[in-house]
Amino acid sequence: MKNCKEMAARWNVTERTISAFCKAGKIPGAVKIGKSWQIPDDAQKPADGRVQSGKYIKRTSNEYKPLPIGISDYIRAQAEYYYVDKTMMIKEFLDQKPLVSLFTRPRRFGKTLNMDMLRVFFEISDEDTCRFFTDKKIWKCGESYRSHQGKYPVIFLTFKDVKFTSWEATRDKIRSLLQEEYGRHENILSGDRLAEYEKEYFIRILDGTASEVDLSSALEKLSKMLTEYYGTAPIIIIDEYDTPIQEGYSQNFYQEIIGFMRNFFSGAFKDNRYLSYGFLTGILRIAQESIFSGLNNLTVNSVLDEEYDEYFGFTDAEVREMLQYYGALGKYQELKEWYDGYLFGKEEIYNPWSVINYIAKGYIPQAYWVNTGKNEILEDVLKNATDDITERLYALLQGERVVAKIDQNVVYRSLSEDPANIYSLLLVAGYLKAPGKELQADGSWLCEVSIPNREIAAVYKSEILSHLLQVGAITRTTANKIAESLYSNDSDRMQKAIAEYLDRSISFYDTGAEGFYHGLVLGLIALMDNQYRIKSNRESGDGRYDISLIPRTEKHPGILMELKWKNGLDEKMLERLAEEALHQMKNKRYDTEMREEGIGKILKFGIAFSGKKVKIMTE
Structure with a gap:
């Protein structure tokens, strides 16, 4: 070898x-x-199989298999659709055999399909399920791996659709999921292998009369009954375990769901001798809530870990092979710019949901992944953004890297304790990647983070800017007015546009600090990032300017802005404050950085705010 x-x-x-x-x-x-x-x-x-030319040949629809958009049933996906073979995940697991594995990945990265693949491979069945794997990679690995096929009872639950506004509705949905799963195993009621009290409990779950206490013990009790019936302890698979927890946070029943899940998972995975193996998937590791308290046998595999790095999402080789199959290798570069860029462990990963939608919908590049949900994570974390975080998020939008501490155990409520945890949430949720990382002594990571690709840049523009402004979506009309006034050095038009925006969109009580106005102006101009590199609070000359717009091409002038704020000013005092800002730029030579870059024409804007009033002076 x-x-x-x-x-x-x-x-x-x-x-x-x-x-x-x-x-x-x-x-x-x-x-x-x-x-x-x-x-x-x-x-x-x-x-x-690499791209040899820019030739693009699109096949007719009847020449190839359809793509599995929204298909999470393994048997159906591998039989009826174009299936990217991820069965070597089974080999990697059997080589290591951790007792309980938690895989944390962003949504729509194939977690449910992979868990269903594991279920079909391991589960005891009346039919011969090996036929679903004989043409897959795992089957070529030898008898030591094939011998595990179809040998275990399996408990499988997916919480991906447990999204309700109250604890009562959430509990009822969990009850119905358990009812269905118990129904799949109804055959174990036959015979005399179960005690009468176990059968009575089983029937309470089946007929929907089980109490909340009964439900919290459902995994533990079913695993015991399956072991007694088959003589083999089951495998327990819980997909998207943290979905109801996220809903509990955003819908104000956090304590109820945490209390239930703590007992639910503890019985299933902690010191459960009726367990062969356990698998869980989710976006976050909810460690600080003690859901997995004392679970020393839990192995966590996150986006920063090298184990299993290639099994969630598509690798570059898999994407090339898919494009070749559909006769579309000429689309490789465009697809890569839009949907590549994630780093799981050391593996370069493409967003699978977006890739298959891009191909299936005629190779039209757009933000497919961000349209699959409400982006609640962004909405929640941005409410806690400090001025420093706001500036860093704008820097990310400009394609820059930001150094951030990443704690993989972060949970939603910790944001109020340390808003810097925003980066950890954005990373595990798929909104950032970590091209550089260094493990720290406390188990956290010091990472360089950046936006993965054009798709995620699009969601930053549409979602992050509007939330940071705290005033709803930026209208195209306002953005156009700001852009045009900057290009034409028309301070009066710019002043009018900002004043109208302030008056229409912002409560008087939202104003009152320079940081607020700084963020507002950054937001208004950030949509111009195609023409400018936007920088904030950087050293130049003898001080630190507020905002600079460095042109990407020679046809645009450089732009410097200095912002001032003071409450209770009349028009004349406001004008003097704007002049003061203009003089500060000149006296402290804020244009030094641009001039060193060879930028000849530089526009300077002194901008003064007082409540909803604004005055702009220019040089």
Whole structure:
């Protein structure tokens, strides 16, 4: 057997290419041992499937399988649709055999489909389910892996649709999910393997009369009954476990759902001798709420971990293979710019939901993923943004990297304690990536974070700016007026546009600090990022300017802004304050940075605020 480095030298390609071939199943007999691929000595070099030209050939609809938009049923997905084979996840699990595994990934990254794949592979069934895997990668790995197929009872629950506005409705939905899952195992009521009291409990779950206490013990009791019936402890799979917890936070029944889940999961996973293995998926690890208190057998796999890094989302090799199948390799670069950019562990990952929608809907690039939900995470975390965080979020919008401490155990209510946890939530939720990271002694990470791709940049423009302004969506009319007035150096028109916006959109009580006005002006001009690189609070000359707009092309002038604020000013005093701002830019040589970059024409705006009044002076 050879490693990637040795085969790369033999075939005159890069190690990354060899790794991609292995992941795509293009090298028969290649096996991943630990984190390295081992390749048979006599392996033949696969055909190179990379883009050779910009040629784009779109097949007719009857020539290829449809894409599995919204399909999370493994049997159906792999039989009727284009299926990206993720069955090597089973091998990686069986090589390590952690007792309980938690996978945290953003929504719509294939968590439910993967969990259903695990269910079908491991679950005891009356039919021969191995036929759903004989043509998959896992089946080529040998009898030691195939021997686990169809050998365990499985408890499977998905909470992805448990989204209600009250604890009562949430509890009733969980009751119905348990009712259905118990119904799947109704056969164990036959015979005399269960005690009478166990059958009575089972029937209470089935007929919907179980109390809240009964429900909280449902996983623990069913696992015991399945073990008694089959002689083998079950595998418990809980998909999107934190969805009802997120709803509890946003809908004000947080304590009720946390209290229930603590007992529910403790009975299933903590010191449960009737458990073979456990799998959970979600967006967050809810550790600080003690849901998993004392669960020492829990192995967490997050977006920062290298284990299982390629199994949620699509790899570059998988995307190329998909485009080749649909005759659309010429669309590779556009697809990459829009939907690539995530880093899970060390693996470059594409958003799978967006990729399949992009191809299925005729290769039209737009923000597909952000339209699948209400982006409650953004709404919640932005309410707690400080001035410093606001400026950093604007910097991210300009394509810059921001250094942030990432705590993977962060939960929603900790935002009020430390708003800097915003970055942790945005990272695990898929709104940021971490191209640079360093593990700290306390288990947190110090990361360089940035926006992954054009799709997420689009949601920053449409969602983040409007929330940071605290005034609803920025109208296109207002944005156009601001842009046009800046280009034409028309301070009167700019002043009028800002004043109208202030008067129409902002309560007098929202005003009252320079940081507020700073954020407001940043928001109004941030939509111009195609023409300018926007910087805030940077050193230049003998001080720190408030806002600079550095042109991306020579046809636009540079723009500097200095903001001042004071309450209770009349028109004349407000004008003097704007002049003071203008003089400060000149006296402290704030234009030094731009002039060093060779920018000849620089516009300077001194902007003064007092309540809803604004005055702009220009040079």
